[in-house]
Amino acid sequence: MATINNQATLRTAVADWLNRTDLTEGQLDQFIEMGEAMVYESLRVPTLEAKVTSVVSASKSSIDIPNGFLELIELKFIDTDSEISLDRLNPKAFHNNKKAHSFARDLNKYDIRDKDGEEKAAGTYELTFYQTDYPIGTVIGGVEQYPYILEEYELALYPALAFAASFLGDVEAETKYTELVATKITSLNAKAASAELKGGIYTSNFSSNLL
Numbered sequence: 001m002a003t004i005n006n007q008a009t010l011r012t013a014v015a016d017w018l019n020r021t022d023l024t025e026g027q028l029d030q031f032i033e034m035g036e037a038m039v040y041e042s043l044r045v046p047t048l049e050a051k052v053t054s055v056v057s058a059s060k061s062s063i064d065i066p067n068g069f070l071e072l073i074e075l076k077f078i079d080t081d082s083e084i085s086l087d088r089l090n091p092k093a094f095h096n097n098k099k100a101h102s103f104a105r106d107l108n109k110y111d112i113r114d115k116d117g118e119e120k121a122a123g124t125y126e127l128t129f130y131q132t133d134y135p136i137g138t139v140i141g142g143v144e145q146y147p148y149i150l151e152e153y154e155l156a157l158y159p160a161l162a163f164a165a166s167f168l169g170d171v172e173a174e175t176k177y178t179e180l181v182a183t184k185i186t187s188l189n190a191k192a193a194s195a196e197l198k199g200g201i202y203t204s205n206f207s208s209n210l211l
Contacts, residue, residue, distance in 0.1 A: 004153045006144050007032070007137035014160045018168070028160075031167070032136055035159030035181075039149055040070055040132050043185050045192040047148045049073065050131045058122035062109045070130040075103055075110060078124045086112065086125075154184045 004013050011028040015021065040048075048070070054063050063075070077084045087102045094104030098117030103110045112121035133147035134140075136156060149155035158180045165173035 031160040031163040034163045038159040039155050048130045052127045058120040061119040061121045062111045065108050068131040073128040
């Protein structure tokens with residue numbers, strides 16, 4: 001499986017596992033793209049964590065949600081003396097209660113209240129979140145990128161096979177590959193959670209025979 005290391009070899013693997021020669025590159029790429037979306041719905045590992053630091057003005061009092069955003073981990077206010085983790089509220093509670101150091105989502109941004117509960121939250125804020133990796137097939141500077149789900153090849157192969165099986169009307173294969181995706185993601189998420197609880201370091205690249 002080490003030969004699955006880019007978009008072309010993943011296409012070949014999907015076609016080989018399906019034992020089909022009549023699928024176009026466009027169809028195979030669609031299966032791969034839909035498979036990526038499936039994985040990012042529930043995969044939450046340190047490899048996908050990111051931080052963005054923003055300087056917020058009192059007049060704006062909000063932070064734009066970055067591209068590729070999947071899920072919030074923490075939003076905190078940073079000053080010279082301390083770091084304060086903000087409380088997330090639902091929009092109704094945020095607008096009806098002037099809770100100090102709080103925030104709520106509003107479309108593609110987070111609105112923030114300052115220490116006095118006002119929407120005048122000037123200062124430096126750090127957003128920690130889960131994000132999607134480069135889509136498979138992304139080329140930067142003439143070099144095709146190697147996203148994490150290609151390192152954990154089952155994360156790229158199994159979901160693509162699930163969508164391909166759905167397209168081909170093979171319900172049994174679709175069910176099998178969907179279950180394999182869920183098993184793989186659950187094992188990786190559990191490994192990440194265990195490493196964090198034990199104070200260890202999460203190592204992302206491991207594979208197991210799930211078939």
